[in-house]
Amino acid sequence: MTDEAAAFVPGHVTGFFSVHRAGTPTKTGSRGAGVTLADGVRVRVAPADERRVTLNGREADVPAVEHVLDALDATAAVSASTDLPVGAGFGVSGGMALGAALAANGAFEGRYSENELVRLAHEAEVTAGTGLGDVVAQARGGVPIRLDPGAPPHGQLDGVPATGRIEYVSLGELSTADVLAGSTARLSSAGVRALSALRERPTIAGFVQESRRFAEEADLLTPEVEDVVADVVDAGGEASMAMLGHTVFALGHGLSDAGYDATATRVHDAGASLTGE
Ligand SMILES: Nc1ncnc2c1ncn2[C@@H]1O[C@H](COP(=O)(O)OP(=O)(O)OP(=O)(O)O)[C@@H](O)[C@H]1O
Numbered sequence: 001m002t003d004e005a006a007a008f009v010p011g012h013v014t015g016f017f018s019v020h021r022a023g024t025p026t027k028t029g030s031r032g033a034g035v036t037l038a039d040g041v042r043v044r045v046a047p048a049d050e051r052r053v054t055l056n057g058r059e060a061d062v063p064a065v066e067h068v069l070d071a072l073d074a075t076a077a078v079s080a081s082t083d084l085p086v087g088a089g090f091g092v093s094g095g096m097a098l099g100a101a102l103a104a105n106g107a108f109e110g111r112y113s114e115n116e117l118v119r120l121a122h123e124a125e126v127t128a129g130t131g132l133g134d135v136v137a138q139a140r141g142g143v144p145i146r147l148d149p150g151a152p153p154h155g156q157l158d159g160v161p162a163t164g165r166i167e168y169v170s171l172g173e174l175s176t177a178d179v180l181a182g183s184t185a186r187l188s189s190a191g192v193r194a195l196s197a198l199r200e201r202p203t204i205a206g207f208v209q210e211s212r213r214f215a216e217e218a219d220l221l222t223p224e225v226e227d228v229v230a231d232v233v234d235a236g237g238e239a240s241m242a243m244l245g246h247t248v249f250a251l252g253h254g255l256s257d258a259g260y261d262a263t264a265t266r267v268h269d270a271g272a273s274l275t276g277e
């Protein structure tokens, strides 16, 4: 018997990262750190006569989801909904891929374990070129540190033991696929340096400060994002740019204290899961 199933996947903002390409999508990934968010992606999967993927009620072309459905050989209707901006550094494509994997396995009474579904979704993201580390971070929750790249059984994760309020302001989209297709050497050396600094001082403030240094060193800041980050820091807060999007995230009330009309969410303290509704 098959039935519909639903999953929730937290949003994920990467603060800094380095790119690690290997012979297979499973081993390819990123090192780095980010924060998972209670604002996330809900994905519902139901068996259907033909494949259909929607995002917030509209037909959507999300290659990572197509790869997941191919791998599971699932003819299904996938409907995703999110309050997060798409293409702005919140891991929406990774969330849709992981949510589709979890929910399709549920709907079709599949035989995969969680690690195997994370691996499928990670491979789909890497193959689509839309992410390297979001899926494994979203599967973990909290404030994930990606120590070693890739999906289970290869990747290795740790975390900053922290929770709390997060604010964000999105100024527009930035194509992850375009940035990853370009030269990533400079960005990666900044990312490796930030990771060792965070491991020395694994606090959430340390994470945001290293993210800010990374964004500057990697030359990814646009003037607009740079101005907003500077305003938050001037007002005594901690903020940086979401990788990869024209988005600023801040701890606590950082953005609103600096006078911005920000969206508020929280660290999501658990990983992606089936929701049973
Ligand atoms: N309205 C839309 N705007 C942007 N992307 C869309 C939209 N609808 C579907 N997509 C698809 O969603 C995916 C967005 O991926 P992208 O990696 O750019 O952003 P993201 O996953 O939201 O954030 P991140 O930068 O953290 O990866 C792409 O596969 C794109 O084709």
Ligand SMILES: CC(C)(CO)[C@@H](O)C(=O)[O-]
Pocket: 014, 016, 017, 029, 030, 032, 089, 091, 130, 131, 132, 133, 134, 176, 243, 244
């Ligand atoms: C490449 C990336 C920054 C895109 O959001 C993310 O997937 C990551 O941190 O690997």
